[in-house]
Amino acid sequence: MASYRLYCLDRRGKITAAEWIEADDDAAALSASRALAKPVACELWLHNRMIDRIEPTPV
Secondary structure, rough: OEEEEEEEEOOOOOEEEEEEEEOOHHHHHHHHHHHHHOOOOOOEEEEEEEOOOEOOOEE
């Protein structure tokens, strides 16, 4: 199991918050990240590799 980081970004792309997600692979981590339904853009990272950018979920 790997420790992924989900970084939440402000409008300028600066990190405002972070959450750790434990998952077996990239697909599971991405699914868990999207399920959080954040109202801001986020990026999912594993070490120094960005997995995906997740667009905001409308409120």
